[in-house]
Amino acid sequence: MALGNETALSGKSKDRAAPRAEAALMPGRMRNYTLIAGLALLLAISWGPAEMSRFTYLVTDSGNMAEYASGFLRPDFTDWRFYLEEMIVTIQTALWGTFLAVLLSIPFGILSAHNMAPWWIVHPVRRLMDLFRAIHEVVFAVLFVVAVGLGPFAGVMALFVHTTGILAKLFSEAVEAIDPRPVEAIRVTGASRIQQVIFGVIPQVLPLWMSFSLYRLESNIRSATVLGVVGAGGIGQVLFESIRAFYYPQSAAILIVVVVTVTIMDLISQQLRKLAI
């Protein structure tokens, strides 16, 4: 019965779709050409400002590159203890930044879900989260370096603010997808709004929230490395300083430490995320 309906339906829609597709064919093709021509024009205009004409240097000056890269070929691990210490500082920066972000994303995530709060709360909170998300961590880091001085704490704050913007949005989307019926059942027992959230909403979204948070921790370890470049401490700062001082063998060693650590952390976090669901 259901199958019959379905086939009847698709048959009908095919009948109706055929003439429409034919009618739309010509303008559709025209539109494609216009889009391609538009894109070509944009690329042509951008050629000069992007200094694309220098691409020949890739070939003519490839010797310079090889020379520069050869500096990295013999990594120097003499100071590996120091690199490891700084790498751990970077991880600790990411850990605190993510932890604070998760903590704040719980209320913000719930307050920016349409099924939890009235629109006059949802919209302001969402716009604030948009702002947090729109500004890159590096920009926040520069800002916080000015405010709290050079060092990892500026990195913690930068990651914290930016990640809150991201996690609150993800958290609120999970909340909007819950089954409202258990919450209703808890409401009729006379439970308060907060109790409805704690006993009815959070158990439903917890696995997703944990998975999102671990993923952000993973990304934040990578971001924290970059933040070191603008003075927010950790291995990034050491890397940037050694590159600027032309200590290429040391830089190569640091890069290897970073890549290995990030890979290990990704693997651990992936396993944890599997456990969460």
Place this chain on the structure above:
Amino acid sequence: MTAISVFNLSKRYGKTRALDDVSLELGRGEMVALIGASGSGKSTLIRHIAGLEAGDGEKGRIAVLGEVSQESGRFNRARRRGRIAVIFQQFNLVARLSLLTNVLVGHLGRMPALRGTLGLFNAAEKDKARAALARVGIDHLAGQRASTLSGGQQQRAAIARSLVQEAEILIADEPISALDPAAARRVMDVLSDINRQEGITVLVSLHQVEYARRYCRRTVAMRDGRIVFDGPSTALTNDFLAELYGEASEELVLPDAPAESPAGFKPANRHETPVPETV
């Protein structure tokens, strides 16, 4: 004293009149069935009595145990919450919480707010929740996640939750329509037992009139948002139902209905696997 009184309640969703000037009184200690075909307004009426929805503005009033809970489309803000326990068609347990926690939730309305919010239930409350689970015969499953249980077990857990709530009124919205016949009978047995032993007023909406005849002395029948019958369940013969509902009466009667049902009245396997009407 009346347990529930509904006066001139109307509710419109867009153009459909879900409730059309409904008035209804339930005395304390009664067990009343609310029957009607899909879309007749049973669920809507129950959601209004439960305080989950407010009626249309012009008139209409609902009082629970003598206290007005809503009037002219507005909730009484000072009303006491949690005075009515509600059982739902889809049980509405929190799937990832243990059965015990799901039942403990019934305490929330009557314990200090902060302790409830933190989930710090004391020993007495836990004992009461276990006793409620024992009352419905599933205390051995207390530690299991709600999602691992069968429909009938989940519905009995929902009843245990409402027992813990210590409400004097229990309303049930199609509590058995998602269950197989054996589980449905057990749930109805528990409901009627609670009504007799604890003296709790029970209003239960049913899809199948057979259960109304078997478990409730009084039946209220709805059609198109109006109450079309209110009287003894024994008066609900199949012929009377046919007169009341016409074609739609078929979905209200079980195949194993009593003698007055003409043989071959409807397809034999129609209700063997009841399907939730909203799915």
